[in-house]
Amino acid sequence: MPSKVSSSSKDGNSPKISEATVSRLPAYYRALSQLADAAQVRVSSEExxxxxxxxxxxLxxxxxxxxxxxxxxxGYEVEFLRYQISREMGLNHDWSVVIxxxxxxxxxxxxxxxxxxxxxRVVALVDADQTLIGTKVKCGAEGKTVELLVHALSDLEDVIKETNARLGVVATPADSAQVVSDRLVKAGIRSILNFAPVHLSVPEGVDxxxxxxxxxxxILAFHEQRKAV
Amino acid sequence: MPSKVSSSSKDGNSPKISEATVSRLPAYYRALSQLADAAQVRVSSEExxxxxxxxxxxLxxxxxxxxxxxxxxxGYEVEFLRYQISREMGLNHDWSVVIxxxxxxxxxxxxxxxxxxxxxRVVALVDADQTLIGTKVKCGAEGKTVELLVHALSDLEDVIKETNARLGVVATPADSAQVVSDRLVKAGIRSILNFAPVHLSVPEGVDxxxxxxxxxxxILAFHEQRKAV
DNA sequence: ACACATTTGTGCAAAAAAGCACAAATCCTC
DNA sequence: GAGGATTTGTGCTTTTTTGCACAAATGTGT
Known part of the structure; x- marks a missing residue:
């Protein structure tokens, strides 16, 4: 399991789904999509x-x-179950991502x-490197690729406001990650995916x-070492 | 439970460390490295x-x-603790990785x-795409970059044998991941890091x-959706 | 309509993980 | 060297997660 979240939902009406369950829902959703593509109608819990x-x-x-x-x-109807999971996870929305x-x-x-x-959908790219700012980067895979302009880090708040980004991805070097995170939070972002090898401290309510x-x-090396003996 | 602190490095049975603990050791190691770089000698559990x-x-x-x-x-001596963790995790070895x-x-x-x-250390790159095979790709970040040749997927077994790779990284599209995984296992790889969005089934003893x-x-979107309400 | 073969949904038990609280060990000061 | 201030290491408790087993619900065939 990659990581943890510090959530703080204070509503009492939602039927609280455990974190362990939530972390598995995406896998179920993906498998169901696969089955749906193969035109399979029903699926058992075993399968x-x-x-x-x-x-x-x-499961x-x-x-x-x-x-x-x-x-x-x-068993379960593939399409129906897939829809229910997608609704529960909020995948019927379109989520805007800033990298x-x-x-x-x-x-x-x-x-x-x-x-x-x-x-x-990746809606914005931001970097501090002057040689990158202003350049265009291709976004999205085959099908519909879009070219996005790399914005200056100093414009982060404006970019988030304009694009209405809700999710932030931190893919900076370790030493700037915390600063970037702070600014993301200040700009209203409350969900962050962090690729920098540092722990980000964020205020309550931010995941x-x-x-x-x-x-x-x-972690793999640890287990591999044990096997050798 | 048996907290036997034996001076001898290899005492027959290793005192099983829980998976949850193992998953946190890398973070401790990283933080300790950071402190060591900053020339800090001691650290408390709190810090x-x-x-x-x-x-x-x-902790x-x-x-x-x-x-x-x-x-x-x-408290703990930074360098000493860092060394103990690195030894426990097998980071004093050099691990060869095939991508x-x-x-x-x-x-x-x-x-x-x-x-x-x-x-x-990334020691080998393999791909099925004919237009990539034979090209060279820069490996490693600043400092010491090495150019590696991209080998054909059909040579996978030979490449692993020659380079003595112990860890395999699967960064292929979803539909070829299982086939690649099977071949990695057959070639002797017993630790795999999978980036393809599918579940890989592997025989017992393979991680x-x-x-x-x-x-x-x-997962972030799920929590984000709950916040909005 | 009725027995039968499936397969879900779930109460309960077991295991794993996290959190608490404090005794044990060490250092520092006088 | 005695006493006070820290800080680790750990037994115990609580919470979370996983696993088991089976009743309840559905479809099928006669």
Missing amino acids: LAALTGVSSAM RKDLSHLGSYGTRGV VGVGNLGRALAHYGGFGSRGF VRKVDLASELQ | LAALTGVSSAM RKDLSHLGSYGTRGV VGVGNLGRALAHYGGFGSRGF VRKVDLASELQ
């Missing part, structure tokens, strides 16, 4: 579990938190096709998820 | 916890699983500096860690 690498009991319990969308003795840091990683993220196809490539390799 | 975003009690319990490396009333899939993401990973600085960028954004 969907195998596709996503969880146990069928856990059923996860889904039961969303509602009773299956039929006993039959700060247009280095190798930032550019790769901008190109990444997986975003656009699932309700996410940060961290993706640390080196950490993942280190 | 290190703040740097890594965990509670001080949890102490995590570290206690490695051994009793702190001094009551004083399969040299698209935008694969190239960004190859460039990524965070790998080289922590005991990981897979998944990094899914779209999933991370979806």
Whole structure:
């Protein structure tokens, strides 16, 4: 599991879904999309579990938190279940994303096709490097690519306001990540995906998820070392 | 439970460290490296916890699983603790990494500096695209960049054998990820970092860690949606 | 209509993780 | 060297997550 979030929802009417469940919903959604593409109509918990690498009991319990969308003795309707998950996760909205840091990683993220196809749209690129500012970078994968202008970091607040970005991606070097994060928060961003290898401290109510490539390799190395003995 | 602090490095049975703890060790290691760079000699659990975003009690319990490396009333010696963690995680070794899939993401990973600085070295690049095979790609960040030849996917087994790669990174499109994974495993790789948005099924004894960028954004979107209400 | 084969949804148990609180160990001052 | 101020290491409690087993609900065939 990549990272944690510090959430602070204070409403009592939502039927609180556990964090562990939430972290698995995207995998279910992806597998269901796959099945839908293959024109499969129904799926059992056993089959969907195998596709996503969880146990069928856990899958059923996860889904039961969303509602009773299956039929006993039959299974789940692929399209229907997919829609329910997408609605629950807010994927019927279009989420605007601003990427700060247009280095190798930032550019790769901008190109990444997986975003656009699932309700996410990169609407702004920001960097501090004078040689990058003003240049154009291709965004989105095959199909519909858009060229986006790289804006100056000093214009961050304006860019967020104009584009109405809700999600911020920090793809800067480690030493500028906290400063960038602070400015994102001040500009109204309350959900941040952090690729910089540092812990970001943010005020209550702001969620940060961290993706640390080196950490993942280190965890693998740890287990690999144990195997050798 | 058996907190045996044996002076001998290799005591038969290793005192199982929980997965949750292992997943936090890289963050501790990074923070300690940072402190070491700043020439700080000692650090308290409180301070290190703040740097890594965990509670001080949890940090102490995590570290206690490695051994009793702190001094009551004083704290931990930065260099010493850092060394102990690096040893425990096998970061004193050099880990050879093969990257399969040299698209935008694969190239960004190859460039990524965070790998080289922590005991990981990209030793081979492999792709199925005929137009990429034979081209050279710069690896590693500032300092020492190396140019690596992109090998054909059909040579995967040979490349792994020659380079002695132990870790495999899958950065291919979703539909070829499972096939690539199978071949990595057959070639002897037992630790895989998967960036493709699919679940990889692997035989027992093989570890897979998944990094899914779209999933991370979806999880953020879920929480973001709840905030709006 | 009725027995039967499936498959979901869920109560309960087990395991894992996180949090609390304090004794034990160390340093510092006088 | 005694006493007070810290700070670790850890037993215990609470919360979260996972796993098991089966009743409830649905479809099928005779």
